[in-house]
Amino acid sequence: MANTYLLEVGVEEMPAHVVTPSIKQLHQRVANYLKEQRITFDDIQEFATPRRMALLIHGLSDKQPDVDESVKGPAKKIAQDADGNWTKAAIGFTRGQGATVEDIEFKNVKGVEYVFVEKHIAGKNVAEVLQGLPTVITSMTFPTLMKWGYNNLQFIRPIRWLVSLLNQEVVPFKILDVEAGRETQGHRFLGHPVEIAKADDYEELLNNDFVIADQAKRKKLIKNQIEKIVNENDWQVDWDEDLLEEVNNLVEWPTAFAGSFDKKYLALPDAVLITSMKDNQRFFCVRDHDGKLLSHFISVRNGNTDYLDNVIKGNERVLVPRLEDAQFFYQEDQKLTIDEYVERLKKVSFHDKISSMYDKMQRVAVIANVLGKQLNLTDTELADLNRAAHIYKFDLTTQMVGEFAELQGIMGEIYAKLFGEKDDVATAIREHYMPISAEGELPQTKIGAILAIADKLDSIMSFFAVDMIPSGSNDPYALRRQAFGIVRIIADRGWHLPLLNIQTEIIPAFEAANIETNFDLNRNSAEVRTFFLDRIKQLFHGRKIRHDVIDAATDTRQDDVANILDAVQTIDEHKDDESFKEDIEALTRVLRIAKKDKRPVSELSVNPDLFENPSEAKMYTAVSELPEEGQQTVSEAFAALRTLAPVISEYFDENMIMDKNEDIRNNRLAQLSILANQTALIGNLDNLIVK
């Protein structure tokens, strides 16, 4: 027979963002448990509201399948004494298996006779298995946990009721002192306690009691209600999936309604209005057909349409002081100048161990200038970048950002324009925070992108310099995300910057600009390099590039991130070429021998007078004809190196590298080292797996 089982865990209101992941987790855990217990089922239906997580499991089997098992015991010679009597060992074994010596059979295992008992284990029936669910429920994990009353159980919120119904029958169990039964709770205010006769009735009974338990149905209803309001008023709505998801998990019986506010507040910047409505009150903003914000909003109540006017009035009243505050801040903030805000940054700490925000801006201005020059910015661009870098944190000291921290950068751009800064400068102020998340949007403007790199680079270098290096899950200043952001911006723009060794350029630039730091930028600079290389690896692992390709290209003497990115892509593009294996083998042969040469490559030169074979001259010409470092792209360099494969083969065929004559030997080693050093621009080709 196919059975249906209803499990409902009733809790005090869960946080909205926890509802969806939790029901998925419960689903997964219960499914795994049933599988482990060898109970089959057709499907599991999920229900979730802020006050409940419920599963309806259809097509459950009646019981676990029976199992026939042959259990191996002691060897025959131990089980029986010389007279053929059963020993204690044999008796003990059979007793342990719930059998007697009568049940013993002998079987041959690899030439030795052993005692065996045939066991028949009857499967437990499904109700018995379901009684094991309390452990499944209490082993759930949540982002924040709590205890309540005298209990020690840690859960998301206190458990207040449990429903456990197999068809029509209660499967009894208990969590703490809450007994599972057939009674659920309707809507907190509109509903009542509800007796469920059989599991299948769950959704409908709750529906009659003002709870829409199915998340998807509830969301659809909210959407329809909002759309209806929007259409009636000829508005457009800012659909925000995250907000819809949150609102959906704050209600059991949604009723959407529209409210309005005084038009005078529309003079505020859109970002401010949206933050006040959306982030603080979970309101949906509405616009006219030209996309202009209107002095209305839509919200969703957890209840029916009775007394809706009270609710509308109440919500409108809450919004007014917020908008009033915002308007006050907006006007007050415009009374000061950017210079005054910047001056205040001297008192705002970037980090105790590093410096104030003001000092950070001075450093970032120098770094931005170094980067800007590398990228051949025009004088105007350099001037704009310089201006932006000297003011870009100013909005942190405005009242608006003090109140609405999430508007940092956004208010900076708005105010900068009001204060007469150029558009490029204003935009860079907003864009320097980008990307805000691992996959977040990148800066659109060149100046914004350089400022974003400079700001992040300064953070990474200075935190590393004071030994605050991310480890494991400990990365409180999100330095990994920032480094990854830099790598993404560079990958996006294809910019050539010697980022991995930038300290050597920045330190003298700091000195020239009379910038003093209470930390040594050279400290942990090797770690900074590794840190960036790890982010590059992360980028390509994300793109499913072969590990050995990534390892080869990132084991490099390159400082230029773009070249490393290029190297990964170049190797990846050519790894399936016909001659790839041959070429790489030739080049890695050079690498392996060149390792024996311990002299610094910069001091090496090849003397043609010591050549004994024509292949040496050929090699000499070919290597010296390789384009100079920096005069070619990585992919050109790689292509050029690959053309050397036949020359290399011939060279190895004709010449004994470790010649007895020291001068000849050193001359040949020098030749190979110089070539090896060229290949190091691509990476360590020895890391490639060629088959």
Next chain:
Amino acid sequence: MTNKLTVQDIIFTLEQYWADQGCMLMQAYDNEKGAGTMSPYTFLRAIGPEPWNVAYVEPSRRPADGRYGENPNRLYQHHQFQVLMKPSPDNIQELYLGSLKELGIDPLEHDIRFVEDNWENPSMGCAGVGWEVWLDGMEVTQFTYFQVVGELPMSPVAAEVTYGLERLAEYIQNVDSVYDLEWADGVLYGDIFQEPEYEHSKYAFEESNQDMLLQDFNDYEKEAKRLIKLGLVHPAYDYVLKCSHTFNLLDARGAVSVTERAGYLHRIRIMAKSIAKAFVEERRKRGFPLIHDEAVRQKTVEEYTEKAEKAKERAAKKAAKKAQKEDK
């Protein structure tokens, strides 16, 4: 809500209601503090195994929030109605909703929601899990299951319900400015508080004597630490409250940099932590008299005594080790 409740009616109603639910009515504690939680009737009594059910009004001073009596919603001093129930009753949410009904707020005529808002007071080593309660979108109550107080994990857990009295009264009386609230028949909130709001703001932002306050903070801290060593928990705690308020005054004056801020909060936390521990110890010595079931009381005292002795042994061993090291 036809006959508008005055602020004092609201207080009476809440007092009567929570007294009926078994809460003792206490009075505001006579030391400046930033929140009702910092009253010893919450901070200290939440700690330890003894049951405790209490309700009281607490005037709460937040110097940085002062607005010279000009902003309709921000105050140097506001009033909290504080309820603490330990252990947290299973029906604490329903009890709370019952109090709203007593105030004439029928949930069917409004939209009431429990929206996640976990609470933390790092300077007192406190953290809890709970909600802000929304009444038609307005936050009127903070609802918290304490998990840690003075860095001690709670057992049993106390539930705290904190009503923002001004907010709630504004809603009930349907006024937009706190100064228009009717405190008692014919007397407005503004009549009572507008002048002190102005003067306290003027003092906190412009006139406070920073040197004196800095000195005070150091003196209070020293005194608190001395008293903790003597096992004088309550006087020590009074000085921690004074430290906290002194810090808030310095902060409002802008006399504390971001860096120093963390330092001050850390100093307060260290004291709060040792007071929390000392409080449990003093209650143990008194035999946890608020546990009325004699068998449970004895068992609890035994458990805590065992723990205390083990801790003593550990401390002695540590001290001996240290002494040995110093000998070498």
